[in-house]
Amino acid sequence: MSNEKLKLEMQDANALAAGYHSWWRYVEIGSIFAFFMLIALIVRRSWQVSEGRGFLIASAFMSGYVMADFISGFVHWMADTWGSTKLKIIGPGLIRPFREHHVDPKAMTRHDVIETNGNNCLISLWVGAICVFMPLESDGALSPVRIFLMVSLGSMIFWVMMTNQFHKWSHLEGNELPGLVRFLQRVHLILPPQHHDVHHTAPFDKYYCITTGWLNWPLTKLGFFKGLERLVTMMTGLVPRADDIGLDAALKVAPPPTDAQPEPKHAQS
Ligand SMILES: [Zn+2]
Numbered sequence: 001m002s003n004e005k006l007k008l009e010m011q012d013a014n015a016l017a018a019g020y021h022s023w024w025r026y027v028e029i030g031s032i033f034a035f036f037m038l039i040a041l042i043v044r045r046s047w048q049v050s051e052g053r054g055f056l057i058a059s060a061f062m063s064g065y066v067m068a069d070f071i072s073g074f075v076h077w078m079a080d081t082w083g084s085t086k087l088k089i090i091g092p093g094l095i096r097p098f099r100e101h102h103v104d105p106k107a108m109t110r111h112d113v114i115e116t117n118g119n120n121c122l123i124s125l126w127v128g129a130i131c132v133f134m135p136l137e138s139d140g141a142l143s144p145v146r147i148f149l150m151v152s153l154g155s156m157i158f159w160v161m162m163t164n165q166f167h168k169w170s171h172l173e174g175n176e177l178p179g180l181v182r183f184l185q186r187v188h189l190i191l192p193p194q195h196h197d198v199h200h201t202a203p204f205d206k207y208y209c210i211t212t213g214w215l216n217w218p219l220t221k222l223g224f225f226k227g228l229e230r231l232v233t234m235m236t237g238l239v240p241r242a243d244d245i246g247l248d249a250a251l252k253v254a255p256p257p258t259d260a261q262p263e264p265k266h267a268q269s
Pocket residue numbers: 076080098102199204
């Protein structure tokens with residue numbers, strides 16, 4: 001299916017942008033504040049148990065970096081592919097920004113620091129609380145497994161929080177970015193713009209990972225998200241991306257149905 005032949009029925013960008021309510025902004029501000037309190041406590045806890053465990057802490061930190069890329073891809077895929085902006089709470093709060101982003105990719109570059117980072121802080125709070133309160137001892141001694149878990153989850157939520165910022169930078173022009181950011185993009189330590197362009201090509205059905213993008217190639221080769229879409233459609237009859245690009249286009253690019261699949265129906269019907 002060539003992209004030119006797809007008739008996309010995207011939603012109106014202004015209507016999507018207007019869905020950013022003031023009450024949600026208070027939720028975001030509170031979330032950012034709580035998130036950084038938790039991160040400070042996790043860093044302090046990690047520091048207290050770090051002596052003689054440099055390698056353990058460093059490898060846990062790196063695994064959190066990779067996990068964040070996976071989470072960014074999974075959440076992005078969920079929000080792009082299923083549900084509607086009309087759903088209660090998660091519609092305006094979590095789904096709307098993703099829909100708006102496909103219609104107007106530059107809109108996020110005009111978002112301030114609160115709108116950029118509030119959502120990711122909010123969804124990370126419960127994991128941060130686990131890291132702060134989980135016991136690190138087992139059988140009366142510090143457990144390397146528990147320390148690894150705490151540091152990797154703490155690192156993961158930190159990179160998840162940074163994800164929207166990395167994503168936003170990938171949509172800014174080179175001359176709008178500090179040299180350090182351009183360098184990190186060039187060496188692919190954060191999401192490079194050319195790499196992310198693949199996702200912004202209709203029908204927006206691949207390269208969902210937006211922290212570093214390291215997992216995009218392997219997940220696409222494995223058919224990971226296509227396989228999940230086939231499974232969800234088989235169980236629910238929903239058509240992936242119907243609310244994002246319109247039902248007709250979505251039906252054309254949906255994974256081929258299996259025999260056991262029921263008639264597809266629109267996400268909003
Ligand atoms: Zn997307």
